[in-house]
Amino acid sequence: xxxxELKDPASLGFDTARLRRIEAFLKSTYVxxxxxxxxxxxLARDGQPFYHTALGELGExxxxxxxxxxxxxxxxTKPVTSVAFMQLVEQCRVALEDPVGRVIPEFDSLGVYAxxxxxxxxxxxxxxxxxxxxxxxxxxxxxxxxxxxxxxVDAAYRExxxxxxxxxxxxxxIAELARIPLQHEPGERWNYSVATDVLGVAIxxxxxxxxxxxxxxxxxxxxxxxxxxxxxxxxxxxxLVDAYTYSRGGSPKRVEAGNESALFKPAxxxxxxxxxxxxxxxxxxxxxxxxxxxxxxxxxxxxxxTLDLMTANHLPGGADLTAMSDALFSEASNxxxxxxxxxxxxxxxxxTLVPSSRGEFYWGxxxxxxxxxxxxxxITMVFMTQVYPSFIYPLRRQLRTLVYAALxxxxx
Numbered sequence: 443x444x445x446x447e448l449k450d451p452a453s454l455g456f457d458t459a460r461l462r463r464i465e466a467f468l469k470s471t472y473v474x475x476x477x478x479x480x481x482x483x484x485l486a487r488d489g490q491p492f493y494h495t496a497l498g499e500l501g502e503x504x505x506x507x508x509x510x511x512x513x514x515x516x517x518x519t520k521p522v523t524s525v526a527f528m529q530l531v532e533q534c535r536v537a538l539e540d541p542v543g544r545v546i547p548e549f550d551s552l553g554v555y556a557x558x559x560x561x562x563x564x565x566x567x568x569x570x571x572x573x574x575x576x577x578x579x580x581x582x583x584x585x586x587x588x589x590x591x592x593x594x595v596d597a598a599y600r601e602x603x604x605x606x607x608x609x610x611x612x613x614x615x616i617a618e619l620a621r622i623p624l625q626h627e628p629g630e631r632w633n634y635s636v637a638t639d640v641l642g643v644a645i646x647x648x649x650x651x652x653x654x655x656x657x658x659x660x661x662x663x664x665x666x667x668x669x670x671x672x673x674x675x676x677x678x679x680x681x682l683v684d685a686y687t688y689s690r691g692g693s694p695k696r697v698e699a700g701n702e703s704a705l706f707k708p709a710x711x712x713x714x715x716x717x718x719x720x721x722x723x724x725x726x727x728x729x730x731x732x733x734x735x736x737x738x739x740x741x742x743x744x745x746x747x748t749l750d751l752m753t754a755n756h757l758p759g760g761a762d763l764t765a766m767s768d769a770l771f772s773e774a775s776n777x778x779x780x781x782x783x784x785x786x787x788x789x790x791x792x793x794t795l796v797p798s799s800r801g802e803f804y805w806g807x808x809x810x811x812x813x814x815x816x817x818x819x820x821i822t823m824v825f826m827t828q829v830y831p832s833f834i835y836p837l838r839r840q841l842r843t844l845v846y847a848a849l850x851x852x853x854x
Contacts, residue, residue, distance in 0.1 A: 448492055529660060541573065638784070686829045757781055778791065778794040787803045
């Protein structure tokens with residue numbers, strides 16, 4: 443499905459001339475100099491799209507972006523998985539305070555890495571409190587990501603290939619994770635991690651469905667997100683963008699051609715933390731549902747109170763990520779930002795040092811994709827590109843600055 447018809451920006455309280463700065467900035471700063479191979483952005487207010495730009499190419503020699511280009515959204519999968527899990531919480535099939543071991547008994551005996559001699563996973567460990575499902579949703583479980591590359595536990599994750607394990611089964615993945623001690627006590631610190639992958643496995647075990655099938659039945663089909671999935675079909679081959687990685691001092695290096703991607707072969711593991719592919723239009727539909735208190739186009743996905751709970755700050759004592767985070771790699775800037783059940787949440791706009799609204803929530807993906815939802819102003823933004831890793835350029839802060847600079851009629 444292509445880009446929906448755009449409304450007049452002025453009718454929705456935006457300055458058209460200032461909106462033009464967004465495309466000019468992306469073109470002159472990122473696409474024309476070769477820092478990004480492409481960039482696509484869609485803005486909406488009250489669910490009504492009013493600005494869209496698409497720059498650059500699908501990949502090397504593959505022509506310009508079509509209106510329905512497919513992007514690897516990586517950690518923008520996490521909010522989808524979090525919403526899916528909360529659907530099960532609403533049905534009382536599981537509770538946030540339940541120990542994860544109730545559904546994933548392999549985690550019952552996990553301890554915390556105690557340092558010292560021995561090779562992980564056979565290093566000394568000390569007993570830990572059980573991980574709860576709320577700890578997975580808030581990234582306070584003690585799990586980690588190997589890509590953070592700073593501790594012995596991270597190194598064990600890298601050796602086991604646990605960051606994006608497309609070719610393991612879900613049971614094999616959990617068995618590997620259960621061999622490695624936790625980085626810290628559950629609930630003690632915020633550490634960006636594979637926790638949402640574990641959450642995805644829990645959804646599969648509770649429902650008896652694959653994660654992709656559950657998403658399709660309970661989120662994607664109801665919202666009309668027909669281009670979002672873990673596995674792609676042959677007729678989508680011409681629309682998946684090439685994937686790139688940052689190269690210091692030069693243009694990004696292509697790491698996977700879109701039309702030759704492994705995503706066209708069925709995955710053994712559906713990664714709830716990072717495996718989805720989507721379009722800017724599909725993810726806009728997801729954001730519209732979030733802005734609508736869990737409902738879009740008359741279809742309810744979760745209740746407003748559930749979404750209120752998800753977008754509240756769950757860090758202990760109302761702290762922000764500056765105080766609680768151990769993570770070197772995340773999709774959030776720390777100051778003034780709390781964390782809810784699957785989303786970063788702005789709790790102090792002044793401390794973020796960029797224009798924002800209290801209660802705005804957002805996340806992004808490792809290939810530099812991003813979205814935000816501002817309930818106060820009714821604004822949603824979806825941004826797609828495809829360069830790993832996401833922390834090289836201050837794109838997300840720049841985009842928020844440009845979007846809010848074009849706002850002519852604030853509701854604050």
